[in-house]
Amino acid sequence: MVDSGSRPVAMAERWREGSTEVLKPFFQSLVSEGVEARMVEGPGFVYIETPGAVYGRSQAELDLLRTAKQRRLVPGFSPRSSLFIEDDSLHFDYGHALPGSKTCSVVHGHSGRASVEFFGGVGPNGMILDFADAKEAVRKTLKLVDHKFVISEKYVVGASERSVRVRFEGPNGEFELKAPPSHVVILREEATSENIAKFLVEKLLEGLPSAVEGVKLFVFEGVNKGASYFRVGRT
Template identity: 40%
Template sequence: MTKERVVLDSDLRYLDKGNLFQSRSELSVAKMLSFLGHDYQYNVDLELPNGKSAKVDFKAGSKYIEVIDSEADVAKFKQLREQLPNLDIIAVGHSKYASKIEEMDSLFFFDSADHMQTGSIFIEDPSLAFDYAHILPLVEKCSVLHGHTSTVMVEVIGSMKNNLVVDFSEAKRMIKETLSVIDHKFFINNKYLKKEDDLHYYVAFDGPKGYFSLQVPKSTTYMLSGEATVENLSSEIIRLLAPKMPQNVQALGVYIYEGVNKGAHIIAGVKKED
């Protein structure tokens, strides 16, 4: 059986005016400069103040262009900016490096719709809410048993399939299923658990408001690894929701609003086990 040869970008050769370019991006810049009627030099040496030299991809007149195709190119561009602050240079490159180049006058090629894109959706609805009680023994004001009604907003980040991250109705259904697990529960750190029987947990702690000893039904109690803060509840929702998500989902963000103008936001990557 004949094997199909996979052609990599490194296998291709990009030529213009006798110059052998290292990537398709460099060839595109060269073609654009030629189209605009600019003569250019390729792979130009620049002397740095420390006595060393660095190569810049293009020089057109007194201006320079560095094509960003790798992390090494990012580091080189930053070095040029730092050591030669008056150098008239811009960076041109792939969108994934855009956040690493702070200069606003630099240009980046963004992926077209024909390539895999990453997107996000958010779901916020009054029906996405849950009631709960908790105790925070380490926080004086919250070290007594009290409760909240909290609304939730969820952000789903992932690669696009058929121009969708995930269907809104499906995402909403999965979120509601997750919230039903924690709705009307009493949350507390499992480190305060002293003993248990078939029906009850026995928790106790010495807090700012005195010594507490509680017998609570297992059916309405949710033991957490860590304190029952709104941040930890956000993380717990992500832990419960992640297995329900399709394979293309890469990260989840959960906002929990605990009253007026306060809450927490946690975002975490989602790793699917094979």
């Protein structure tokens, strides 16, 4: 970052927050000083681009832009190429438990919603991915957890063709339950919003064309809260 003396560098140092409230005054100061800058807003993100820096983007997103540019993963790849989907139909309901959490150690459920941003190169048709195809891919992926019980593998104490048995003890006591395998999603890690988002991104990428080089998926757990996961590449 370049300090011109009058620029509010303190705001710039908070760029990782990526909030409009923080970035807008900084953007205005850049423009007033004649700096070539643009402010971009979308579902769940906001950032400022200048010739020498990007403010408001997560480190993972910056890594995507840098990696794609260096490796030339897609002919004609542009770091600014992305496609996002924000649609109320992209919702799912699921149950889970977090034994290590005082408030979430009991079995409970959420009505979740997802929004997704796809990164990649624009093809001959001028698109990264057709909106209809993108939305269908997301819906298909969300069905993997819709009306399912999501739990870490560490709490699975038995499994057969007929049932999965789960047992854990937390601040609210000991829980034990049994459910059909078709209604249980077993994660390697705790069934947090962050790890559910990670699971969905990994599954989503499996069915996408190679032109899509990265995906960022937001999982909203109820209203005004949630988590996201960002991944570049397929390995």
